Each structure stands twice: as C-alpha cells, then as structure tokens.
Amino acid sequence: MAERNSNDARDAKVFALYEQLVEIEERLIPTGLHVFGRTSSAGEKIDLLKMIASFDRPEAGVRALPENLVDEAVREFVRAGADAAVRSLEQKGLSAEETLPVFTLLQTISEKLQTNNELDSLVRALRGEFIEPGPGADIIQNPDILPTGRNTYAINPYGVPSAAAFARSEAVANSLLDRYRQENGRYPEAMALVLWGLDNIKTQGEGVAQALWLLGTRPVRDALNRTTNVEAIPLAQLGRPRIDVVMTVSGIFRDLFSPTVQLLDKAVRLVAQLDEPLESNYVRKHVLQQVEQEACNLDDAAVRVFSNAPGNYGTNVNFMVMDSKWEREETLGDLFVTRKCFAYGRDSKGRAIEGREARVAMDRALARVEATYQNIDTFEIGLTDVDHYFEYLGGVSKAVEKRAKSRPAIYLSDTLSRDVKIRTLEETVRLETRAKTLNPKWYEGMLKHGFRGVAEIENHVSNTFGWSATADAVDDWIYSEVANTFLFDETMLERLRELNPHSAHSLAQRLLEANGRGYWDVDESVLEKLRDISRSLEDQLEGVA
C-alpha cells in the first residue's frame, strides 16, 4: 500500500511536470519585432492560423477544430489548400460540412495576412489623404483587424461590456475566486483590479465585465441599447459573497471609457446599498464599517474607481525603477497612490466626481485588499515585454502591502487559452521567462534585429527586475540563468558586444542591482565575474566615445 502511494505520488509529480512543459511549449510567443510594412512569415502565419482555428466563432458560423488535430490540419491547409485540409479531416471522421467554414475563414485571413498597407497608408496619411478605417483588436480575438495599415477605430463605450465579454467573464471571475479559496480557504473580502483602455477595446470590456461579476452585478441596456445601468444578481443566484473591488484605471481608460467609469462606480454604490447580510456583501460590510469608525459619509466611503488627475497619465513607478532612483520599496507603492488617488464617479445626489483627489479614501480602500489582479488578453504583450504591467499591477500590489500590512495574493488571467487559466504572479513570471527571455527561439528572433534586439533583451530583464522591486516575485534562478545565457556564455557576450554594448552593459548593471537590493542571492565569485564584464563593457563604451 505504501509502495502504491509513493508510486502514485511519483506519477502525479511526473504528470505535473509534463503539464508544465507542455504549457511552456505551447505558449505562443512573438519571435521577433514587427517590421513596418512587412507581411508575416510562413511560420508566423501557421502559428496565428492555428490559434484562430482553436476558438469557436459563432459570428462566422465556425466551430473550433479539435485540439489534437489543429496543428496537422492547419499545416495541411497552408501546404495544399482548404480542400486538401477538409479531405484530411474527413479521414479522421469530421464532416466537410463541419470543417469547411473554418477553412473558408482561414483562407480569407490568410489572404489578408499577405496584404500589408502600412507603408502606403503612412505615405497617404502624410499627404493628408483618406485612410480606410478598421477595428482595433487582438488578431486572434477579432481577425477583422486585417489587413493592417488602416485607421484604427476603437469601440462605442456604451457597448461595453459586450454580451459575449460578459458571458465569458463569469468563468474567469469564478476561477479567480476559486484559486484564492484553494490557497486561503475563504473568499477574498476585497480585491484591487487594474483596468486598461486598449485591453478593454480589444476584448470589448472583459476586464470591466470581470469587475461587475466580482461585485455580483450585470449590465443593463437602456432604450437606446446603451449600457448605462447595472442591476444586482440576487445572492441566491450568485451563490457566493459580493467582493469589494477597488479599480485603478489607466488614464487612457478614463478618457476612452467615461460612461464605463460611471457604470463601475454605479455598480459599487448599488451593491453598497443592498439590504443583505454583511457576510455576503463585503462592499456593504466595508462601507458601513468605515462610516461608523471614521464618521465619514456613505458617499466618501463608497469611492472605488481611481485614476490619475484629469489630463495626467501613468504611475511613474516604471521610471523610478528604471532609473534606480529609490531606496525603499514602499516609495514605489506610495508613488502609485500619489499618481492614482483621483476618484471618478457620481455621488448620491448625482453630482459628478471627476478626478477629485481622494488619497485617504484610496488608502482605506487599499488597506482592505487581499488580492490584486489584472486580465491578460493577448499573447503579443506579456508581463516582461513592457514596463506597464509592473508599474500598474506591481505598483498597486506594493501600495496594498504597506496599507494592508500584508502582501496581497497577486493573480493574472490568461483568457486567451481554450480554458480560462488563473496564475499567480510568480507562476506567470516563471512562464514568461521560460517562454521568452531564456528561450533561444525568442532571443534569436530578437537578435536578428541587431541593436534593437539587444535592447529588447535588456528591457525584458529590467522589466523582470521590476517584478522584484514591486512584488518580490522573481526566483533567484531566473537572474542566474539570465547571467549564464547572455553574459557568461562567451560567444553570446561577443555578439551582444558587437551589436549593442550599451544594452549589454545595462544588463550587467541590472543584474548587479538585483543582487545589491537583495533580490538575487548568489556567490561572490559570480558577482566578481559580472563586475569584470561590466567594467570591460564600460571600457569598450569609453573607447567608442
């Protein structure tokens, strides 16, 4: 019996390891930068078409291809055309009736991928001529964005969240709460969400819909079909407590989605006023507590939508980290609050709150937060590709840590996969590192771009460092492997030196900073080697100058 248990345990471990490897292997990554005016390569085209064929597209009457057949079928399609692909699937028992619509769609997309109007349109724009408009979206979620090189239009904010986005978001909100419950044995009473403008354009409001679900509300359309109201989902139907949600929205979101900001604020205020048991309505619980303990009014206690001051954008946390101009980590969280403590919405008398400074209200709201979260809806840009994820999600998490006197659980979703996946920040950083920064397929793709490619590698390492600074979410091995891959491998170091010694030097410096700030525990001999490399790069740069 004992032996069987230990065998079972071993099998479970092997299986978990296998699942992790498959996850990394299947992760779609950009293998190089987009070159303006150039169409996709054959390999990129296959990867994209596979993803596109992996999702049901009711709007086009298309069912997703079965997971185990997508790869083969799409390769056959690219090699020999739609008819051949349909026939090959027929042999596997899938009817032509079922599969033809997929390949008809792939055919259209494939042709559009070969069209690129970017240079033409740029020149026409410079001449002041008309540019055909096209929707802005993620290519996999909405292939109608093709061909590229059109005048991107956003969406109607009154259409957000779309019915599809709202429906899809229920499972995401539930998975998020399940994940927290698995780890903590209960629901989080309050969460902080980051909402971005472009993401909510691309997904027609998935992030917004997730916030509404957490609160236990649904959007309501008016006689003009505009989403201007919300209603509460009854507790019996919801089957769980309503979560208190603090929303920190980007300046772009605030500008593009003004009606949506009002909607979110309305949802919080509606929930705060429901006559429900406090253990099932954490918004009401917290608002009443605050009114009682601090003698503040209900209006002030129910502020939950925060952004920059009108006309201002960004948190500046990224700039502070990149410039290494900070001493204590809590400064990063404080900066986040300083930039983002402006409240938006409407008070109970219907008066607009348009960017009123509300630092105390934000401090109070963040002090209750137990988990922070951001929706990731694209494979094109991830946690370490840009500095905006750590400035927002990292910034708010660091702000929570000081105010709640405890580090929140930090989650990200991956709503692009077939099944909704919620990962912790640490898991996502590991996955991104393995799938991108340390993946030869990724960095060789970057290095083809020469100077800019090395800068991208260095950016990835610095963005990873941003997750140490704001959330202590980076394992030691990650820095060790970055050093081994890019600096301690002599051939690689020579290549970086040739292509871009500035970025190679910054990379070495960033690793030394990671150690200096206590994020990377490593032998003195390794540091000595790094210092040598850094010095020799400095010498080279001085020689150049």
Ligand code: BEZ
């Ligand atoms: C936004 O779409 O809201 C956004 C874009 C880039 C950085 C931060 C926010």
Ligand code: MG
């Ligand atoms: Mg550590």
